[in-house]
Amino acid sequence: MSYDTTADPTADEPPILPADRHTGCPFDPPAGLTALSDRPVRRLRYPDGHVGWLATGHAAARAVLSDPRFSSRYELMHMPVPMPALGEMTEIPPAPVGDFLGLDAPEHTRFRRLLTGKFTVRRMRQLAERVEQFTAECLDAMEQDGPVVDLVEAFARPVPALMICELLGVSYADRDRFQEHVATLFDQATDVAARAEAYTAVHHFIGELVAAKRAEPTDDLLSDLTTSDLTDEELTGVGGVLLAAGLDTTANMLGLGTFALLSNPDQLEALRADPGLAEQTVEELLRYLSVADPIPRAALEDVEVEGQLIKAGETVTVSVQAANRDPHKFPDPDRFDIHRKATGHVAFGHGAHQCLGQQLARVEMTVAFPALFARFPGLRLAVPPEKVPLREHANIYGVVSLPVTWDPAPWNGE
Amino acid sequence: MNDVREPLRLSVDRERCVGAGMCALTAPEVFDQDDEEGLTVLLHPEPAPEHRAAARMAAGLCPAGAIALIPTEPTDS
Numbered sequence: 001m002s003y004d005t006t007a008d009p010t011a012d013e014p015p016i017l018p019a020d021r022h023t024g025c026p027f028d029p030p031a032g033l034t035a036l037s038d039r040p041v042r043r044l045r046y047p048d049g050h051v052g053w054l055a056t057g058h059a060a061a062r063a064v065l066s067d068p069r070f071s072s073r074y075e076l077m078h079m080p081v082p083m084p085a086l087g088e089m090t091e092i093p094p095a096p097v098g099d100f101l102g103l104d105a106p107e108h109t110r111f112r113r114l115l116t117g118k119f120t121v122r123r124m125r126q127l128a129e130r131v132e133q134f135t136a137e138c139l140d141a142m143e144q145d146g147p148v149v150d151l152v153e154a155f156a157r158p159v160p161a162l163m164i165c166e167l168l169g170v171s172y173a174d175r176d177r178f179q180e181h182v183a184t185l186f187d188q189a190t191d192v193a194a195r196a197e198a199y200t201a202v203h204h205f206i207g208e209l210v211a212a213k214r215a216e217p218t219d220d221l222l223s224d225l226t227t228s229d230l231t232d233e234e235l236t237g238v239g240g241v242l243l244a245a246g247l248d249t250t251a252n253m254l255g256l257g258t259f260a261l262l263s264n265p266d267q268l269e270a271l272r273a274d275p276g277l278a279e280q281t282v283e284e285l286l287r288y289l290s291v292a293d294p295i296p297r298a299a300l301e302d303v304e305v306e307g308q309l310i311k312a313g314e315t316v317t318v319s320v321q322a323a324n325r326d327p328h329k330f331p332d333p334d335r336f337d338i339h340r341k342a343t344g345h346v347a348f349g350h351g352a353h354q355c356l357g358q359q360l361a362r363v364e365m366t367v368a369f370p371a372l373f374a375r376f377p378g379l380r381l382a383v384p385p386e387k388v389p390l391r392e393h394a395n396i397y398g399v400v401s402l403p404v405t406w407d408p409a410p411w412n413g414e
Numbered sequence: 415m416n417d418v419r420e421p422l423r424l425s426v427d428r429e430r431c432v433g434a435g436m437c438a439l440t441a442p443e444v445f446d447q448d449d450e451e452g453l454t455v456l457l458h459p460e461p462a463p464e465h466r467a468a469a470r471m472a473a474g475l476c477p478a479g480a481i482a483l484i485p486t487e488p489t490d491s
């Protein structure tokens with residue numbers, strides 16, 4: 001494989017990161033991004049004027065994300081997309097206490113080490129029963145409220161929310177209050193000020209939770225962590241990260257994933273015919289939808305990636321969706337095909353920061369999708385597909401709502 | 415190279431492991447994760463032929479490059 005590295009990459013005016021998905025297929029990357037994927041690494045103009053880089057190739061993405069010479073510290077980065085939440089600020093503040101996503105080794109390692117043992121494949125599989133239970137409860141409620149319900153509200157959001165409550169040890173009495181704040185926090189329609197308020201409320205809530213677990217530990221992750229050397233402030237930050245990372249991502253995968261399956265009846269039929277395909281379907285959905293995108297990194301020193309020299313101080317943005325549609329890695333990449341081997345996708349990132357909760361996300365989806373389609377064999381969209389509102393400018397891509405309907409079961413006399 | 419008849423020897427570097435669990439997911443017969451830290455545990459440094467392909471794949475998928483394939487002496491079979 002050879003790429004033209006002789007041409008001066010700065011000769012043309014560097015493009016900005018294309019974000020507009022709504023003109024084409026809602027599951028495809030923006031057309032402009034696909035056009036930029038002819039070279040694995042190229043120049044990119046950032047909203048603050050910085051001229052950095054864009055990595056779209058699968059190998060380039062893995063190289064950048066696994067190389068410790070690329071930093072995850074927020075304050076070293078230029079953001080590839082406008083950040084309304086920053087307001088007038090031009091410099092990005094460092095990670096708040098406990099937000100280990102914005103740290104490098106060894107600070108990052110300290111948090112990561114404390115947490116990985118809680119998210120092993122085995123532990124997450126043991127949680128499958130709880131996921132089944134929550135899913136069934138949500139589906140019961142959905143059946144009662146419909147037909148015609150918003151699947152995001154009835155199913156995609158509550159399933160991961162209940163699992164996070166379970167993991168963090170939020171009591172049943174507090175779950176509604178907690179979920180309300182959380183819903184506001186992730187609601188794209190809410191303005192920045194209201195979301196900031198919800199953020200404070202959630203943070204406060206988790207702080208109280210940490211104090212409660214320290215006073216009276218129960219059988220959950222936060223209680224476990226009170227025995228570590230993390231301070232209460234750090235623990236509260238960690239709780240917030242787990243919440244944000246574990247909720248919005250999975251919720252959007254469930255919402256957009258259902259939309260994708262309903263839009264590809266042959267694939268849905270294949271999954272229905274063979275529930276053994278569930279795990280594979282989840283991997284393909286992760287690849288095909290790539291909802292968490294993009295991932296920026298800052299070069300700490302000069303690094304060469306696929307023949308391009310990225311200089312110290314420059315930001316390189318990894319486009320997960322482009323990498324997951326790299327034809328060198330995934331033949332016919334734009335085809336949604338649950339029979340393909342999608343393993344090796346970078347939907348969970350790669351390197352030291354690769355998603356900590358990925359095994360939980362897998363369990364949730366592997367249980368939830370088949371349960372949904374088993375309960376509602378005639379599930380279909382209640383609006384034309386082009387009327388489904390998309391989260392165009394959110395950090396995590398997905399559907400704002402997904403109105404669905406089904407044929408009510410005949411009354412069976414019970 | 416990816417011939418399952420070819421013997422395979424593995425080593426893991428627990429210092430590099432980030433506990434993402436790709437190995438235990440991909441080749442559960444060969445890798446596990448310990449309960450305390452979630453770091454990789456190599457169950458079979460020389461996996462049986464039927465597990466070699468999965469073990470190679472796990473090495474390729476590991477986000478931290480913590481799994482190494484150690485070259486073995488070619489056998490004359």
Ligand code: SF4
Pocket residue numbers: 426430431432433434435436437438445447452453454475476477478479480481
């Ligand atoms: S895949 Fe790599 S990083 Fe993940 S648990 Fe296994 S050895 Fe560790």
